[in-house]
Amino acid sequence: xxPPSRWDxxxxxxxSVVLLLQMLDAVPLPELRERHLQNPVAQSELKRWTQFxxxxxxxxxxxxxxxxxxxxGGVAGAFRKSVLRPWSPFRRVTGTGQDWSLFSIPEPxxxxxxxxxxxADGTVTTFYRAPGGNGDALDTMLEYRRLRGVxxxxxxxxxxxxxYRQFGRWLSARLMADHPDIMQVEVRLDRHQIRTxxxxxxxxxxxxxxxxxxRADLELEGLLEATP
Amino acid sequence: MSWxxxxxxxxxxxxxxxxxxxxxxxxxxxxxxxxxxxxxMRHLGLVQPLMGARAAGGLGAAELIERPPWIIEVLGTGxxxxxxxxxxxxxxxxxxxxxxxxxxxxxxxxxxxxxFALVLxxxxxxxxxxxxxxxxxxxxxxxxxxxxxxxxxxxxxxxAPEGTRIVAWPRYFLAVQLVVVYFxxxxxxxxxxxxxxxxxSALFLSMSDPHFQRLPDAWLQSGYRLTQVGTLASVTWEWxxxxxxxxWWYRETADRPGRLRAWMNRRPVVESxxxxxxxFHLGTHLFLRLGIFPFAMMAFFPAxxxxxxxxxxxxxLRRVRG
Numbered sequence: 095x096x097p098p099s100r101w102d103x104x105x106x107x108x109x110s111v112v113l114l115l116q117m118l119d120a121v122p123l124p125e126l127r128e129r130h131l132q133n134p135v136a137q138s139e140l141k142r143w144t145q146f147x148x149x150x151x152x153x154x155x156x157x158x159x160x161x162x163x164x165x166x167g168g169v170a171g172a173f174r175k176s177v178l179r180p181w182s183p184f185r186r187v188t189g190t191g192q193d194w195s196l197f198s199i200p201e202p203x204x205x206x207x208x209x210x211x212x213x214a215d216g217t218v219t220t221f222y223r224a225p226g227g228n229g230d231a232l233d234t235m236l237e238y239r240r241l242r243g244v245x246x247x248x249x250x251x252x253x254x255x256x257x258y259r260q261f262g263r264w265l266s267a268r269l270m271a272d273h274p275d276i277m278q279v280e281v282r283l284d285r286h287q288i289r290t291x292x293x294x295x296x297x298x299x300x301x302x303x304x305x306x307x308x309r310a311d312l313e314l315e316g317l318l319e320a321t322p
Numbered sequence: 323m324s325w326x327x328x329x330x331x332x333x334x335x336x337x338x339x340x341x342x343x344x345x346x347x348x349x350x351x352x353x354x355x356x357x358x359x360x361x362x363m364r365h366l367g368l369v370q371p372l373m374g375a376r377a378a379g380g381l382g383a384a385e386l387i388e389r390p391p392w393i394i395e396v397l398g399t400g401x402x403x404x405x406x407x408x409x410x411x412x413x414x415x416x417x418x419x420x421x422x423x424x425x426x427x428x429x430x431x432x433x434x435x436x437x438f439a440l441v442l443x444x445x446x447x448x449x450x451x452x453x454x455x456x457x458x459x460x461x462x463x464x465x466x467x468x469x470x471x472x473x474x475x476x477x478x479x480x481x482a483p484e485g486t487r488i489v490a491w492p493r494y495f496l497a498v499q500l501v502v503v504y505f506x507x508x509x510x511x512x513x514x515x516x517x518x519x520x521x522x523s524a525l526f527l528s529m530s531d532p533h534f535q536r537l538p539d540a541w542l543q544s545g546y547r548l549t550q551v552g553t554l555a556s557v558t559w560e561w562x563x564x565x566x567x568x569x570w571w572y573r574e575t576a577d578r579p580g581r582l583r584a585w586m587n588r589r590p591v592v593e594s595x596x597x598x599x600x601x602f603h604l605g606t607h608l609f610l611r612l613g614i615f616p617f618a619m620m621a622f623f624p625a626x627x628x629x630x631x632x633x634x635x636x637x638x639l640r641r642v643r644g
Contacts, residue, residue: 097330098330098333098334098337102333102334102336102337103333105333105336105337105491106332106333106335106336106337109336109491109495110332113495113498116499116502117502120502120503120506121506122506122509122510122512135513139513139514142514142519142520143514143519146514146519186436186440187433187436188432188433188436188454188458189432189435189436189437189439189440189446189450189451189454190432190436190451190454190455190458191451191455192451192455192502192506193448193451194448194502194503194506194507194510195448195506195507195510196448196507196510197507197511197524197528198507198510198511198512198513199512199513199515200513200515200523200524200525200527200528200531201527201531202515202527204527204530204531204532204533205532205533206532206533207532207533224532224533224535225532225533225534225535225536225611234366235366235367235368237611238362238363238366238368238613239447239611239612239613239614239615240363240368240372240442240445240446240447240613241368241371241372241445242533242611242613243444243445243446243447244381244442244444244445245533246533247444255444256383257381257382257383257444260376260381260383261381264371264379264381286532288526288527288530288531290521290523290526290527290546291543291546292521317379
């Protein structure tokens, strides 16, 4: 094998460094924080793993397992952050990265988007209730992956982010523009408990994150043209 | 083998050259997926809400954060922002699909795509990051050496002249990217629902989530056992992703002894893994509303197929068609 040229060697070194950094970014280190453990799903996971470890003879309590996870998570997170910090401006500019926790924790307590219109004649009409199924323009729009990302991110939160309110205002204005007989729109993210067939029946959905938007308010904010 | 010999092998690996077909296919698949997504956004009337500033009716509030994205300084907070972002990305994708100024186009798309992610982070998913990673690599790659406008201008033919060779490292990079995505995704699945401990219920839970659900509840309940098998199969398939690296290593060192090496070299391990992956992704597309996710993942599959393989398959296809 002939000796490599300087350019070949430089290219190989650059690519190796990039590859190493990407690998470090991709390694699924358990970056656990206190707030993660407050989630009911995390609590039930913790209980389940503690019971499993105890059944295999490991003498550990739920609190000890949580403390261990937090300790390891803290060290792992700090290490990764410190190594990757010099590259973060570059990652911000290019939007590249290696966070691949895809569907890692499916939620048994999911959200269900419900959009209801309070009509001028006093009736209430459900315009959308996930998973939809009407195949109409509203369904298609709300099921578009990027828009779903906007409201779905509020599903597992005790308090939704600010964007959820903005989403509700925007959606209500759009719905009212198409239906002049709607006076108010209610946007909710009901809590839907998923049960497997071997568990008791699912309880009814629980109303959550309900926000009401009136035509008058949206007109005042300039999101909707004033009705003649 | 000495360290100096290993280093030379490593340098030679990244300097290898090969036919331009695989990279051209990657250029087309990756940019087509993004182009379709952008056209869909326009068709649904979501360009303004998703790409616009709050002042122009957008859902995001990037102009109000401490360090606003540079695109706001350049295009302002009016309609120019969302129209500029959309047209810039769309034109970049079109240029990539047809293979005109591909490097510049890839860079334009990556930079604008990253700005879009900052304008409305909630609308940016994991798959968008993967597409940006792919486009970033294409920004350094001679991806339009064949089947492109660039090739047509240079050689008066859409197809590159026989014997055209380009650097192979961008394809290697994207192939490793695919392995990393699957393996890291598999390792991240720490929830007990992905294991027998939680009844292998993960796929059932995902398929029953109203925001992703395609099938009625009754169907899902009656097919619970199948979803358990699916959960086990999908997570095992992801954990097995490094087998691709092993298969490539064994092909590289085919002259060395070893029964496993010989066994794997006799079988189309990589192709079988990808075929299973395609079934897995098409299955998730049928049973879950995942948007472009399954297709964007499959857009990276050509990275695992060397150009010689494409020529072989095309030759076979031509023979079949007579």
